[in-house]
Amino acid sequence: MNILKIILLNLLIFSFSYSSTFEELSSKLSDNSFKVKEDVVSELIVNYKDEQRLEILLQNMLLGNLYFQNQSNEILFLEKENSFKSLFTNESITNANENDFSKIKINNKLRSVIKASLAKINLFANDENKRLKAAKNILENLEEQDKKILEEALKTEKTSSVKDILLESITNINAKFSTGDEQLIAISKLGSFLSAKSLETLNGLKDSSDEKVKVAVKKALNEIEFSKSIYSLIETAFFGLSQGSVLLLAAIGLAITFGVMKVINMAHGELIMIGAYTTYTIQQLMPNLIEYSVIIAIPAAFIISGLVGIAIERLVIRHLYGRPLETLLATFGISLILQQVVRTIFSPLNQEVKTPSWMSGALEINGALSLTYNRLYVVIFAFVVFFAILYVMKKTSLGLKVRAVSQNRPIARAMGIQSSKIDAITFGIGSGIAGVAGVALSQLTNVGPNLGQAYIVDSFMVVVFGGVGNLWGTLIASFTLGEINKFIEPLAGAILAKVIILVFIILFIQKRPRGLFPQKGRDAQD
């Protein structure tokens, strides 16, 4: 019996020493010897890499916030003044008597071991974002000894974004701390990375005494400059695309009312403004739904601006068909009234429209290029709206009727199309699109009573440039003007760029009075 007991006990001890629990292992940190602590940390890393408490333990240990209970060797960390939290039971001990606890001290060697371990934990974490963060963190605070872990991590890493950063880190370390050929290779490799860190490393090596290093650094710096200029070119192109999509959104409604119906609607800008104010009002009415406000605002703005448009058409424009100059004046009067209505209801000041969190921030492509989400979404949105309108105009029976009325009103009527109803609907659609454009613009510019005025001349330019009555022309014109504008801007300044564009269009219209893509055939006659 006794023998059995001893065997059993031995077995127990034996098994414990081989697979001790996290608690037991970490309790050993109470030992005074730094060497023992070092071993414990390494053992913890090996056995409990996936244990969440390990990270907390190491982080607190690094900060000097880790304590143990004098009697039980229970490990705790200092939560706030006089309050400990147990790592084992997760319970907090408030108003603790400090004499019951002792700090787990660390030295410099231990500190670097902990640091490496922490990085290791995260570098090998299952969560991709965690690995990315850890890798970025290492790149930010590079040290020579990190190289080993990085190389180890690189072996198992599968995600390319993390891999890139690991590689960049290793290259940086090599460039900084290696010698001879390895350093030269690393330096020349650095030329292909664009982060601020690589640039910093290169700049640090610029005044190296080694001629070879100097030459390599210069070459790498030139390489970085070159790829940076390419990325800035891409960025400018993106800005142009974004500007173009704003123009497209603003002009597409006009392309319908002006291009298809031949109605000059000077109040078009104010219909855009109404859309923007709809977004603002929705955010005010539903402060808890900011995330969805933009989505809700799109149909709301379409309906409200559309109804205002139909009202304008029924009350005023209907009486002025065939008298374009008078229509221009009357709708200009309406634009003044609408602006004043907004000033009376809201205020003459700009209103703040909030951006939902999924639209803020930027898509980072690499160290030199990042695209803001709001612009990205507006570009996508502009295309969606464009193709939706194109579909309605070309593939639906409504679109067919609209085109029939615009091409030959008497014949269309003879075919049984109620032309006045079609007029109202067409105008409503054009105005509704203006409202939708307003929702998009509310995310990019200030929302105020003058919002519409800023776009009216531009949108007319787009429609006229593209060719009246041609939706594709409007698309191409928007993006052409957007790109030209953004590429001239850095050379000439924002205002002069605009002036140059206007002069360009004025000259262009002299050459091709009917725009890029004029309507052909008999319909084209005035």
Place this chain on the structure above:
Amino acid sequence: MERKSIILRILENDKGGKIVLSSLAVVVFVVAFCNLFIPESSIFHISTFTVTILGKYLAFALLALALDLVWGYLGILSLGHGAFFALGGYAFAMYLMRQIGNRGVYGNAELPDFMVFMNLKELPWFWLGFDNPLFAILMVMMVPAILAFVFGWFAFRSRVTGVYLSIITQALTYALMLAFFRNDMGFGGNNGLTDFKDILGFDLSADTTRVALLIITFFALVFGYLVCRFIINSKLGRVVISIRDAESRVRFLGYKVEQYKLFIFVVSAVLAGIAGALYVPQVAIINPNIFSPLFSIELVIWVAIGGRGTLYGAIIGAIVVSLASTYFTSALPEVWLYALGGLFVVVTLYLPMGIVGLISKIKMKKA
């Protein structure tokens, strides 16, 4: 005697013009007299402020006249006539700036204040010559004329008409506004040109100068009216009117439509420039807001309200709307934009021939 008979001949069969011009003459005379010769204590005294306001209205009337010439008789709706007005104004303001001399804040005899402020060392080339009043007056007419000629030459030659022409004239004034807002343009940026001291050696703030400016403006208006009326009554005027009514037909008859259009457009731009030059010394400031499309389109409504294609209707419209604008913007500023917007709608829908048309309609009914 000879001259008078020409004027009478021009005004023959123009009852409306005679009435408007003679009543304006009476008003101007009364205002000038009551300002200068009746002591301030008397209730019949008219303040210098009123003199200035009236002068401003008359300058606007001349501008409206210029627009009516192209819109009412040539059928071109220019939404950029404010640009010619502003250019004339800037040209004359440059002369007035040079007259300030060393009385500016910085006391620099060579450079206007804003140039000192911008650290310019010497006068930009386009400011040279503007200390000479005759050169400035020449430029008041030449600058708008050249712009109108170049713009019109391109536009009319490529047969841009109707709404397209309206929109590019609007783009023209919009582009100029943006350009003049820039400080590096050398025209004072968004502050414009101001702080004028004197004109041709006379103190600008003196009552006599103000009255003189009013009278000069009145005579410029009369001169402008006679020029327009003379053109319209001439054989050339008949061609112009037929271009308005049936452009292709006139072209097929062998007339060079572009040349007629260009001539009228340039004359109109010169008149607008003169109006601007008379406007500036009276309001004592010019800034790029005059270039704004809003101003240009507002003056279209002056002509529309007065009645286009009558010349004197433009004068009535400019004065009536400006009066209403002055009254509302001080008494009921909230209401003014509603009223102005409403005017655009009501006039186009119900008063296509404006006040003049309304009066003749009422007369017709009575008769």
